[in-house]
Amino acid sequence: xxxxxxxxxxxxxxxxxxxxxxxxxxxxxxxxxxxxxxxxxxxxxxxxxxxxxxxxxxxxxxxxxxxxxxxxxxxxxxxxxxxxxxxxxxxxxxxxxxxxxxxxxxxxxxxxxxxxxxxxxxxxxxxxxxxxxxxxxxxxxxxxxxxxxxxxxxxxxxxxxxxxxxxxxxxxxxxxxxxxxxxxxxxxxxxxxxxxxxxxxxxxxxxxxxxxxxxxxxxxxxxxxxxxxxxxxxxxxxxxxxxxxxxxxxxxxxxxxxxxxxxxxxxxxxxxxxxxxxxxxxxxxxxxxxxxxxxxxxxxxxxxxxxxxxxxxxxxxxxxxxxxxx
Numbered sequence: 001x002x003x004x005x006x007x008x009x010x011x012x013x014x015x016x017x018x019x020x021x022x023x024x025x026x027x028x029x030x031x032x033x034x035x036x037x038x039x040x041x042x043x044x045x046x047x048x049x050x051x052x053x054x055x056x057x058x059x060x061x062x063x064x065x066x067x068x069x070x071x072x073x074x075x076x077x078x079x080x081x082x083x084x085x086x087x088x089x090x091x092x093x094x095x096x097x098x099x100x101x102x103x104x105x106x107x108x109x110x111x112x113x114x115x116x117x118x119x120x121x122x123x124x125x126x127x128x129x130x131x132x133x134x135x136x137x138x139x140x141x142x143x144x145x146x147x148x149x150x151x152x153x154x155x156x157x158x159x160x161x162x163x164x165x166x167x168x169x170x171x172x173x174x175x176x177x178x179x180x181x182x183x184x185x186x187x188x189x190x191x192x193x194x195x196x197x198x199x200x201x202x203x204x205x206x207x208x209x210x211x212x213x214x215x216x217x218x219x220x221x222x223x224x225x226x227x228x229x230x231x232x233x234x235x236x237x238x239x240x241x242x243x244x245x246x247x248x249x250x251x252x253x254x255x256x257x258x259x260x261x262x263x264x265x266x267x268x269x270x271x272x273x274x275x276x277x278x279x280x281x282x283x284x285x286x287x288x289x290x291x292x293x294x295x296x297x298x299x300x301x302x303x304x305x306x307x308x309x310x311x312x313x314x315x316x317x318x319x320x321x322x323x324x325x326x
Contacts, residue, residue, distance in 0.1 A: 032062065
């Protein structure tokens with residue numbers, strides 16, 4: 001009788017252990033992440049946050065994912081919200097990119113990346129110069145010829161404020177052709193979706209944006225990509241020429257990454273990086289990355305912070321050279 005009892009107890013313990021292992025073997029690394037997106041729908045920030053969140057959810061790395069578009073002030077509204085409500089944002093990541101450095105340098109908003117908690121950079125996205133599928137422009141050289149004749153007739157839309165990244169990239173491209181970058185007629189829209197609508201409607205003939213925002217649309221013929229700012233042609237876009245191959249030395253990659261509220265613990269920082277680093281090893285991520293023409297660019301918190309400091313110096317020097325900073 002005692003022997004049978006011991007056997008039942010042992011069997012119960014083993015069964016309980018197996019059940020526990022089964023319930024935790026596939027458990028998510030984090031309960032939830034709320035993504036704040038500083039711009040409207042359809043832009044690079046929106047695509048990056050939603051693409052990342054969807055992969056984390058589908059691969060069971062995070063149990064629950066939510067998104068909030070909070071545009072305004074060139075991204076400043078979202079940054080201020082993160083800072084002012086920091087205690088309530090322990091599970092929140094805000095997506096951002098090169099503009100957080102640019103807009104701090106230009107004083108568009110008073111904060112910088114130092115007022116947040118840098119978590120990780122995740123991707124790089126090259127700049128793209130785009131026209132509608134039925135545009136008169138079929139090559140970058142045609143744009144250059146029109147600009148040479150009359151810079152005012154060449155309007156370029158962008159999904160960010162004047163002096164920001166979209167503006168900086170197209171200004172650098174024209175500078176690479178020997179023109180005064182300050183003569184570029186840049187039309188600012190609130191996020192990439194509105195800038196794209198302006199191009200498709202014929203309101204603005206050209207668009208400066210990230211390759212990831214237009215790659216799928218170019219495959220369907222809705223838009224035509226005249227040039228990208230990569231050092232060489234990309235496997236994701238083999239038919240799209242680079243500025244460099246056309247004799248223009250402009251090469252520029254816009255990093256994108258995530259920031260948390262100020263004052264969060266190192267344990268939280270490590271938890272976010274754990275799931276983001278695991279994400280790169282999934283087939284789902286490869287699909288999203290390649291579909292958007294992104295380049296993996298992972299740097300965890302401390303390396304990310306050092307990278308941001310170097311970006312501040314590099315971008316500041318470039319902006320002064322282009323006449324955007326004194």
